[in-house]
Amino acid sequence: MTDRVRGYPAFPKGHRRARTWWGRAWLQAVEDTSLDQGQMRLGRKFAAAGMVGTITVSPGRLAAVVYDTEDTYRTSVSLTPLSDAEWERFLAQVTTKSGHIAALLDGDMPHDLVVAADDAGVQLLPGIGDLDPECTCPGWELPCRHAAALCDQASWLLDADPWVLLLLRGREREELLALIQSDEDRPDGATGEPATEVFAAPRVPLPAPPPLVELGPLPEFDPVPGLDVEALRWLVIDAAARARELLVTGELPVLEEWPDRVRMACTVDDPRLTARLAAVGPGLPRAMRAWSYGGAVALTLLDTAWAPSKAEAARANTAWEGEELPPATVWRNHWTVESEGLQLRLGHDGRWYPYRREGTDWWPAGPPERDPAAAFIELMP
Numbered sequence: 001m002t003d004r005v006r007g008y009p010a011f012p013k014g015h016r017r018a019r020t021w022w023g024r025a026w027l028q029a030v031e032d033t034s035l036d037q038g039q040m041r042l043g044r045k046f047a048a049a050g051m052v053g054t055i056t057v058s059p060g061r062l063a064a065v066v067y068d069t070e071d072t073y074r075t076s077v078s079l080t081p082l083s084d085a086e087w088e089r090f091l092a093q094v095t096t097k098s099g100h101i102a103a104l105l106d107g108d109m110p111h112d113l114v115v116a117a118d119d120a121g122v123q124l125l126p127g128i129g130d131l132d133p134e135c136t137c138p139g140w141e142l143p144c145r146h147a148a149a150l151c152d153q154a155s156w157l158l159d160a161d162p163w164v165l166l167l168l169r170g171r172e173r174e175e176l177l178a179l180i181q182s183d184e185d186r187p188d189g190a191t192g193e194p195a196t197e198v199f200a201a202p203r204v205p206l207p208a209p210p211p212l213v214e215l216g217p218l219p220e221f222d223p224v225p226g227l228d229v230e231a232l233r234w235l236v237i238d239a240a241a242r243a244r245e246l247l248v249t250g251e252l253p254v255l256e257e258w259p260d261r262v263r264m265a266c267t268v269d270d271p272r273l274t275a276r277l278a279a280v281g282p283g284l285p286r287a288m289r290a291w292s293y294g295g296a297v298a299l300t301l302l303d304t305a306w307a308p309s310k311a312e313a314a315r316a317n318t319a320w321e322g323e324e325l326p327p328a329t330v331w332r333n334h335w336t337v338e339s340e341g342l343q344l345r346l347g348h349d350g351r352w353y354p355y356r357r358e359g360t361d362w363w364p365a366g367p368p369e370r371d372p373a374a375a376f377i378e379l380m381p
Contacts, residue, residue, distance in 0.1 A: 003170045005058045006164075011153055013050035017367075018155040021249055022109045022125060022165065026158055029126040030143065030151045036236055037319065037371030039141045043148020044374075052153050059170040066146035068137070075146045077154070078132040081170030082122065089120040091179060101180065105200055109162035111250035124165060139288040234268050241267045259296055261269050262287045294353060298364060301345045301353055303334040316346065319373045335372065342379050344372055354379045 018024045034040050042243065046052065053065040063076035082090065091328040093116045094100050100113045117124050133147035143151060157164045163173045171179075177200070246252045255263060263272050266288050278284040283302075308316075316335065318330065328335040333346040341357035342365075351368035352375040369375035 004167065004170075004175075005056065006167060007170075007187050008055045008057065008157055010053050010055075010064075011047070011050060011156060013048065015048040016156060018159055019194075019343075020109070020159045020162075021111065022114070022162060023155040023159040025125045026155045026165075027152070029128060029131055030148070032128045032133060033143075034143060034148070036141045038373065039139075039143060039145045040148050041369075041371055041374035041377070043143070043150075044152050046145055046149035047152035052149050055150070055153065055157065057157070057164055057167050059167065062150065062168060064150050064153075066135075066149055068146065071137075073135050073146050075135045075137075075144075075150050076133070077143075077147060077151055078134070079126055079168050081168075086122045087171060088348045090117050090122045090124075091176070093117050093122070093293055095180060104162060106107035107161060108248075109165075109344075115250075124169065160334040179356060230272070234264075234270065234273050238267050240262050253296070255296065258287075259291075259299055262291050262299060263296075266291050282375070286361065286363055293364050293367050294351075297347045297349050297351075298353055298368070301347055302364075305334060307332050308347070312346065312350075316352075319371060320376075325373060325376055335376075337376075342376065344375055346372075350378075 008181065009267065018027050031037070031040055046068075051067040053067070055064045057064060060081045061078050063074070066075045076128045079301055094104075096116070100110055103110045103113070114124055122346075124132075131143075131151065133143035133151070135144050135146045137144055137146055139145070154164075166173070166176060242252060261277050261280070262284065265277050265284060274284065274288075276304050287299055287302060290302050313330070317330075320335070326340060328337050330336075335344040335346075337343070343357070343362055345353045345354040345355060347353055348367065349368075351370055352372045353368045354366045354375050355362040356365040356379065357363075366375070366378055369378065
């Protein structure tokens with residue numbers, strides 16, 4: 001039996017966000033369960049300030065000491081491990097594609113593996129209510145700011161190593177690899193090398209290329225009449241970026257002409273392309289900034305207003321008053337503090353997008369937050 005406890009050194013100071021889809025899914029589960037988004041905001045600040053100590057991960061539990069201004073607290077988050085039957089179904093899904101094993105060994109968690117596991121009745125990623133935080137602090141919130149900080153940094157661990165999630169679910173990396181490659185799990189009469197050994201083996205360096213030969217003068221030729229070579233180069237760059245997005249996320253949304261033009265300008269990042277696209281339609285620089293912060297959802301908020309439900313408006317006003325923020329003028333999904341030149345816009349995804357007045361226009365000013373107070377505070381100098 002392998003040692004199912006792993007310790008990870010404390011993260012240094014520095015603000016960061018979950019960058020992988022599974023790291024963001026972890027945070028989403030925490031945020032959806034939380035009843036106090038103010039504690040989530042404080043937790044993010046604690047995590048960025050380096051106030052979380054060494055994180056210990058074991059089946060069903062991750063724990064750390066979290067430092068506060070006056071004391072230190074022992075904080076943990078529990079997640080129910082998978083049963084033996086669930087592990088058997090999960091391993092059956094892993095071994096159906098050798099690419100799944102290779103991806104996990106390379107620090108990636110394929111989206112289709114998680115979907116296949118869900119179809120087999122095995123939930124890898126936590127959902128609403130699956131994470132159970134505990135802390136020795138006197139706070140009653142679930143999670144408190146210390147547990148929120150631990151959960152935030154746990155998403156950073158998951159970004160770097162998806163095996164952390166599998167350990168939380170009950171099995172350690174070497175143990176799983178041994179089960180995958182064991183002879184007992186192989187069909188009778190199977191031959192060849194276990195896939196885990198093949199993908200875990202160090203890469204063999206390629207042989208040296210053959211010596212160059214003298215080719216002589218290359219033939220001269222002209223591009224096909226009417227072919228825009230520069231535009232073709234941009235299309236190749238964009239196609240490569242979209243192919244990578246499809247491999248990473250398993251999704252490739254189809255956009256209308258204007259959003260796709262903005263997306264391409266942000267993807268290729270060539271001033272010549274930006275100038276050509278800007279000549280077709282006005283407002284491209286402002287639209288590009290919106291896309292860089294929140295993609296297609298942020299882009300729709302630039303020139304389109306909509307009316308939130310009464311429940312959404314009430315939640316926003318409650319959060320605003322609870323943080324004692326400046327009075328705001330509310331129009332549809334816009335919360336505006338004219339005296340500060342600041343504004344929040346509620347998106348259809350339930351997140352708040354910060355804006356700042358620049359000249360006569362409102363410009364996107366940062367990434368979205370689930371809590372309106374947190375989004376507004378980030379705008380303050």
